[in-house]
Amino acid sequence: MITTLADARALDNADPLYAIRDQFELPSDVIYLDGNSLGPLSTPAREAVERIVSHQWGPDLIKSWNQHDWIHMPLRVGDQIGRLIGAAPRQTLCCDSISVNLFKVLCASLDQFPGHVILSTKDNFPTDLYMVQGIQKLLAERNIELKLVAESELLDAIDSSVCAVLVTQVNFRTGALLNVSALVEKAHSAHAALILDLAHSAGAVPVELDTWRVDFAVGCTYKYLNAGPGAPAFLYVAQQHLGKAVQPLWGWMGHANPFAFSPQYEPAKDISQFLTGTPSILAMAAVEGALKVFEGINLATVREKSLQLSQAFELELERRGLLDYMPSISPTNVECRGSQLSFAHEHAYAICQAWIAAGVIADFRAPNYLRVGFTPLYLSFEELRTAIDKLEHIMTAEIYLQSQFQQRQKVT
Amino acid sequence: MITTLADARALDNADPLYAIRDQFELPSDVIYLDGNSLGPLSTPAREAVERIVSHQWGPDLIKSWNQHDWIHMPLRVGDQIGRLIGAAPRQTLCCDSISVNLFKVLCASLDQFPGHVILSTKDNFPTDLYMVQGIQKLLAERNIELKLVAESELLDAIDSSVCAVLVTQVNFRTGALLNVSALVEKAHSAHAALILDLAHSAGAVPVELDTWRVDFAVGCTYKYLNAGPGAPAFLYVAQQHLGKAVQPLWGWMGHANPFAFSPQYEPAKDISQFLTGTPSILAMAAVEGALKVFEGINLATVREKSLQLSQAFELELERRGLLDYMPSISPTNVECRGSQLSFAHEHAYAICQAWIAAGVIADFRAPNYLRVGFTPLYLSFEELRTAIDKLEHIMTAEIYLQSQFQQRQKVT
Numbered sequence: 038m039i040t041t042l043a044d045a046r047a048l049d050n051a052d053p054l055y056a057i058r059d060q061f062e063l064p065s066d067v068i069y070l071d072g073n074s075l076g077p078l079s080t081p082a083r084e085a086v087e088r089i090v091s092h093q094w095g096p097d098l099i100k101s102w103n104q105h106d107w108i109h110m111p112l113r114v115g116d117q118i119g120r121l122i123g124a125a126p127r128q129t130l131c132c133d134s135i136s137v138n139l140f141k142v143l144c145a146s147l148d149q150f151p152g153h154v155i156l157s158t159k160d161n162f163p164t165d166l167y168m169v170q171g172i173q174k175l176l177a178e179r180n181i182e183l184k185l186v187a188e189s190e191l192l193d194a195i196d197s198s199v200c201a202v203l204v205t206q207v208n209f210r211t212g213a214l215l216n217v218s219a220l221v222e223k224a225h226s227a228h229a230a231l232i233l234d235l236a237h238s239a240g241a242v243p244v245e246l247d248t249w250r251v252d253f254a255v256g257c258t259y260k261y262l263n264a265g266p267g268a269p270a271f272l273y274v275a276q277q278h279l280g281k282a283v284q285p286l287w288g289w290m291g292h293a294n295p296f297a298f299s300p301q302y303e304p305a306k307d308i309s310q311f312l313t314g315t316p317s318i319l320a321m322a323a324v325e326g327a328l329k330v331f332e333g334i335n336l337a338t339v340r341e342k343s344l345q346l347s348q349a350f351e352l353e354l355e356r357r358g359l360l361d362y363m364p365s366i367s368p369t370n371v372e373c374r375g376s377q378l379s380f381a382h383e384h385a386y387a388i389c390q391a392w393i394a395a396g397v398i399a400d401f402r403a404p405n406y407l408r409v410g411f412t413p414l415y416l417s418f419e420e421l422r423t424a425i426d427k428l429e430h431i432m433t434a435e436i437y438l439q440s441q442f443q444q445r446q447k448v449t
Numbered sequence: 450m451i452t453t454l455a456d457a458r459a460l461d462n463a464d465p466l467y468a469i470r471d472q473f474e475l476p477s478d479v480i481y482l483d484g485n486s487l488g489p490l491s492t493p494a495r496e497a498v499e500r501i502v503s504h505q506w507g508p509d510l511i512k513s514w515n516q517h518d519w520i521h522m523p524l525r526v527g528d529q530i531g532r533l534i535g536a537a538p539r540q541t542l543c544c545d546s547i548s549v550n551l552f553k554v555l556c557a558s559l560d561q562f563p564g565h566v567i568l569s570t571k572d573n574f575p576t577d578l579y580m581v582q583g584i585q586k587l588l589a590e591r592n593i594e595l596k597l598v599a600e601s602e603l604l605d606a607i608d609s610s611v612c613a614v615l616v617t618q619v620n621f622r623t624g625a626l627l628n629v630s631a632l633v634e635k636a637h638s639a640h641a642a643l644i645l646d647l648a649h650s651a652g653a654v655p656v657e658l659d660t661w662r663v664d665f666a667v668g669c670t671y672k673y674l675n676a677g678p679g680a681p682a683f684l685y686v687a688q689q690h691l692g693k694a695v696q697p698l699w700g701w702m703g704h705a706n707p708f709a710f711s712p713q714y715e716p717a718k719d720i721s722q723f724l725t726g727t728p729s730i731l732a733m734a735a736v737e738g739a740l741k742v743f744e745g746i747n748l749a750t751v752r753e754k755s756l757q758l759s760q761a762f763e764l765e766l767e768r769r770g771l772l773d774y775m776p777s778i779s780p781t782n783v784e785c786r787g788s789q790l791s792f793a794h795e796h797a798y799a800i801c802q803a804w805i806a807a808g809v810i811a812d813f814r815a816p817n818y819l820r821v822g823f824t825p826l827y828l829s830f831e832e833l834r835t836a837i838d839k840l841e842h843i844m845t846a847e848i849y850l851q852s853q854f855q856q857r858q859k860v861t
């Protein structure tokens with residue numbers, strides 16, 4: 038409950054994560070509810086980039102590949118991410134974009150698993166569906182079918198025709214959280230792979246890839262992992278598929294012996310095979326720096342505060358009567374939600390713009406959702422209450438109808 | 450001629466590019482002959498990264514996508530690269546790795562051009578061949594053939610069975626420069642595409658993609674363009690193929706209307722279709738900064754100095770009798786070479802290590818080549834002469850036989 042300012046401050050005083058915020062370089066006049074879209078700059082991330090640029094690339098030049106172990110960064114940073122998603126070492130890589138990585142694991146699944154159907158959800162993140170559609174066209178001879186169902190129909194739709202179940206753990210619009218474990222069990226019983234998109238999960242909700250027996254996963258580092266705009270993504274391949282499942286983007290870094298410069302590709306037997314070209318060392322330095330913030334933090338504590346934040350937010354909107362105007366489209370059961378809530382309103386875009394103008398950054402998702410992200414590492418209950426004060430004013434005074442808030446920008 | 454120190458200094462005094470070196474943050478105790486592998490840090494590149502991190506991402510967070518026009522960076526930086534490779538605007542993108550971009554243009558070629566043969570050279574850069582081999586396996590039903598010939602046999606090997614001719618303008622081992630224009634003409638007469646890899650060309654030798662009527666090109670920015678380790682690559686698609694040739698990595702950034710979040714992919718009609726996922730803005734900032742060094746520089750002047758440097762180097766090695774021990778494997782005709790020379794020696798790896806220990810950085814390429822890159826923007830004739838002095842000592846005193854120089858590191 039954050040009915041009063043005193044309530045909010047009491048929650049902040051009891052918050053074991055409160056001090057973590059000092060590691061972030063957030064502007065003082067902003068309340069940031071959009072860490073689910075782009076995480077903020079942290080001091081360790083900034084320093085890691087400076088170190089790579091001015092203390093490695095600058096003075097040590099090409100020698101840095103050995104001297105500063107750049108060559109192992111995709112595996113090293115991959116393992117650091119692995120610790121946050123329940124992956125034992127040597128199964129996770131930091132590289133490329135989430136889309137390119139999804140292409141790799143989709144093709145590897147098609148190679149390893151029977152069935153011709155890629156089963157996914159109607160409301161999956163569009164780019165995940167686009168990647169499948171691109172593969173359908175590319176491999177037209179194989180008649181791959183993309184079957185889309187509602188999240189609630191997934192389990193029933195898994196049968197022997199399915200090659201891979203491709204799901205995003207946390208829905209990007211509604212924030213609904215899937216029961217991955219049940220999906221894996223059903224998929225495996227049908228001899229299908231389970232491919233998990235962790236874009237809105239990694240660093241925000243508990244993920245146990247090894248325990249859940251997920252086959253392949255992809256995710257991004259620029260949301261809850263705070264690694265910067267367009268930061269390199271990650272991918273996970275379960276141990277039992279390594280040396281068997283082969284991805285088709287055969288770049289030199291995935292070769293069994295990359296420095297032999299042999300003219301014939303020979304797939305590496307380990308997770309390296311899922312690398313393709315040379316990755317950006319600068320961009321990966323930001324990932325490595327950003328992950329330092331998570332050192333010593335228990336993700337269960339993060340999850341607990343995330344749910345406290347979203348509950349407090351929802352209850353306070355309800356208490357002030359705001360939910361009557363902008364109903365939540367997110368799960369009512371807190372155990373079934375990720376780290377965000379979304380609210381429907383005809384003028385959601387303009388409301389979001391007016392909120393931003395008032396110093397509260399959230400985002401909008403088509404067609405008419407105001408999306409609010411809860412990021413326990415740097416968001417306080419007092420800030421949350423202030424954000425609600427501002428939202429209430431925007432709604433009751435209909436500030437959002439002002440023309441400057443109605444105009445769409447290129448990036449929504 | 451750099452027979453005497455006075456000769457070298459006279460050439461430096463007459464060098465119109467001499468002052469450009471001040472823009473690079475090279476260590477004072479290093480002579481860098483490896484800019485063909487990893488270009489050095491420049492002040493504009495360092496400042497561009499700092500600006501993005503501390504003055505955009507930090508304070509402006511998600512708003513930066515509009516406020517600092519991050520969303521157009523792949524096109525904007527692409528066009529900046531385009532100016533250095535003879536490409537009119539809206540045909541070049543900065544994104545992904547060279548390997549991933551090669552996959553895109555190879556698949557687009559297979560979609561648009563008849564024939565089932567990808568024709569390339571036996572000594573093409575291995576990763577280019579690996580990418581074709583990956584496609585052969587992925588599209589097994591299409592029976593794509595990878596035909597490899599010597600560079601001298603390329604023209605004769607182009608016939609109607611060929612779908613695409615995939616060549617690297619400057620050979621990574623020998624530095625030999627291909628006559629692209631003649632290859633394009635022959636390829637087009639056989640209804641084949643010409644795909645050009647500019648990894649060792651961009652920023653080093655004159656490239657005229659539009660004039661030569663090249664169909665597709667890829668290249669990297671971390672060599673002669675000095676954009677940092679693993680910096681984002683670029684790709685070029687000739688105007689006449691835009692809106693027709695479609696690449697299969699269907700990410701949201703290549704969608705005709707990415708912010709509609711529609712569940713069905715619709716390819717953008719312009720060069721954007723060749724984008725896939727969200728690119729690293731930090732890494733692209735380094736590219737944009739690094740390219741500032743080229744502003745106001747005529748690439749013909751760069752080429753002229755490059756040839757002066759390589760000629761002076763070769764002549765001086767010859768005069769000192771060193772070529773008897775380590776013969777050049779590069780073209781003798783200067784017009785047929787890129788911006789590097791390679792020399793064969795049984796102990797090339799150890800010679801390179803000993804040279805590095807003496808403060809001269811070059812590199813080694815299997816099986817037994819010492820590779821020397823000439824980078825006119827920051828290399829002086831006096832440095833070149835000093836480098837030769839050190840090499841002569843290493844060779845005549847057989848320093849390279851010392852055990853510490855014989856041991857191979859992970860990255861050669």
